[in-house]
Amino acid sequence: MHRDLALAKAEAxxxxxIVRKPEEAITQQERERIARDTTENFANHIxxxxxxxxxxxxxxxxxxxxxxxxxxxxxxxVLGREFIDMxxxxxxxxxxxxxxxxxEAVKAQLDRSPxxxxxxxxxxxxxxxKVLAAMTPGDIQYGFFANSGTxxxxxxxxxxxxxxxxxxxxxxxxxxxxxxxxxxxxMGKAMFREPLLPLLGNVRFAPFGDADAVEAHLxxxxxxxxxxxxxxxxxxxxxxxxxxxxxxxxxxxRELCTRYGALLIADEVQTGFGRTGxxxxxxxxxxxxxxxxxxxxxGGGVVPLSGFMSTPEIWKVLEPxxxxxxxxxxxxxxxxxxxxxxxxxxxxxxxxxQAKAKNDYLMPRLQGLAERHxxxxxxxxxxxxxxxxxxxxxxVGYKVAAGLFSRRVLTxxxxxxxxxxxxxxxxxxxxxxxxxxxxxxxxxxxxxxA
Ligand SMILES: *Cc1c(COP(=O)(O)O)cnc(C)c1O
Numbered sequence: 001m002h003r004d005l006a007l008a009k010a011e012a013x014x015x016x017x018i019v020r021k022p023e024e025a026i027t028q029q030e031r032e033r034i035a036r037d038t039t040e041n042f043a044n045h046i047x048x049x050x051x052x053x054x055x056x057x058x059x060x061x062x063x064x065x066x067x068x069x070x071x072x073x074x075x076x077x078v079l080g081r082e083f084i085d086m087x088x089x090x091x092x093x094x095x096x097x098x099x100x101x102x103x104e105a106v107k108a109q110l111d112r113s114p115x116x117x118x119x120x121x122x123x124x125x126x127x128x129x130k131v132l133a134a135m136t137p138g139d140i141q142y143g144f145f146a147n148s149g150t151x152x153x154x155x156x157x158x159x160x161x162x163x164x165x166x167x168x169x170x171x172x173x174x175x176x177x178x179x180x181x182x183x184x185x186x187m188g189k190a191m192f193r194e195p196l197l198p199l200l201g202n203v204r205f206a207p208f209g210d211a212d213a214v215e216a217h218l219x220x221x222x223x224x225x226x227x228x229x230x231x232x233x234x235x236x237x238x239x240x241x242x243x244x245x246x247x248x249x250x251x252x253x254r255e256l257c258t259r260y261g262a263l264l265i266a267d268e269v270q271t272g273f274g275r276t277g278x279x280x281x282x283x284x285x286x287x288x289x290x291x292x293x294x295x296x297x298x299g300g301g302v303v304p305l306s307g308f309m310s311t312p313e314i315w316k317v318l319e320p321x322x323x324x325x326x327x328x329x330x331x332x333x334x335x336x337x338x339x340x341x342x343x344x345x346x347x348x349x350x351x352x353x354q355a356k357a358k359n360d361y362l363m364p365r366l367q368g369l370a371e372r373h374x375x376x377x378x379x380x381x382x383x384x385x386x387x388x389x390x391x392x393x394x395x396v397g398y399k400v401a402a403g404l405f406s407r408r409v410l411t412x413x414x415x416x417x418x419x420x421x422x423x424x425x426x427x428x429x430x431x432x433x434x435x436x437x438x439x440x441x442x443x444x445x446x447x448x449x450a
Contacts, residue, residue, distance in 0.1 A: 095427070
């Protein structure tokens with residue numbers, strides 16, 4: 001596109017003029033224009049690929065579904081069509097969309113200071129460190145905050161290398177830890193790594209849930225003199241499709257890491273803050289990792305926030321020069337206000353218990369659906385409200401995801417990745433919304449069998 005400053009200025013104002021209006025003052029014509037412009041802008045300025053892969057574009061006819069607002073577990077597009085949110089932003093919206101208490105705290109902080117000066121001491125970040133220290137298992141006490149989950153993982157990997165002076169890592173097959181270069185090095189999927197090799201050297205992969213395989217790697221690395229800084233895993237694999245490990249897996253990882261002098265990193269970016277029916281995923285097995293990574297729900301679903309935390313003993317290595325790892329906007333006051341309000345909500349609404357109870361509610365009903373419609377599901381699994389529906393094939397999965405979408409239920413599962421659909425709603429999703437989702441799912445399954 002040729003440089004055209006007048007166009008840039010006019011286009012910036014055009015959308016903001018609408019955003020600044022009260023909702024009822026936005027005309028139908030303006031709404032249709034936004035829907036049309038958004039499709040065109042995605043094609044011309046974001047990535048044409050999305051228009052092929054997204055159900056929102058391929059299945060909606062007329063106007064693509066263009067996100068506009070949301071509240072709780074309901075999303076509304078710019079034309080006013082309502083969707084039930086069963087995707088929860090892949091774990092971002094654990095407290096629901098725009099939880100009033102969280103929005104209120106963020107607005108209050110916005111009127112004081114949205115970012116920090118970089119020089120004075122900022123109180124909210126310090127307080128969040130204290131709050132999380134009191135919530136995390138074991139001796140975890142110090143935290144560093146950033147914006148995205150992958151940055152939390154990057155920091156955790158760096159800390160493990162700093163502290164141990166070793167370079168190797170053991171990760172899990174199908175594990176997901178983010179897509180920046182360091183995190184990709186511990187990603188357990190060829191598709192995302194292969195074009196970028198070489199990544200960090202000396203990373204070994206074990207099947208998720210297989211502690212014997214981790215032990216074999218630790219033993220062989222030791223035998224050939226290659227140091228392992230850390231073992232990293234998700235408590236319950238999220239991206240891989242809500243896969244919970246055997247109950248002895250995390251306790252054994254803890255014991256192995258201690259025995260071999262490697263650190264244990266729990267990537268709780270998706271599982272943290274109630275998602276799996278406990279505050280943290282590792283709480284199911286009473287394991288205290290050496291380093292924990294947080295993201296997604298940590299920011300309360302309003303302002304992005306991530307972080308990694310560790311023990312005083314391990315953190316010492318960062319103390320002589322705290323500038324060895326920094327980021328300008330991480331843990332900014334707006335994000336911390338959002339996170340602290342989210343934590344308040346998590347406690348007040350007892351969201352871990354809600355996640356557990358709703359798993360108990362959904363599982364038998366989903367199994368019932370699978371029995372009434374044989375030949376569609378391969379497995380239904382998960383912990384808390386991190387539930388995976390695995391289908392006989394990617395085609396069947398896509399039909400279900402698309403059928404749900406046309407019935408206005410939002411789930412993950414796109415053309416490229418539909419073998420497993422995740423059900424990952426807000427933890428405070430009302431039961432009648434779950435019932436409605438189940439009805440629409442059954443209706444979808446009837447359509448597929450026919
Ligand atoms: C989403 C996710 C990440 C990456 O977070 P981003 O904010 O997308 O960078 C890392 N680890 C796990 C377990 C995740 O689910």
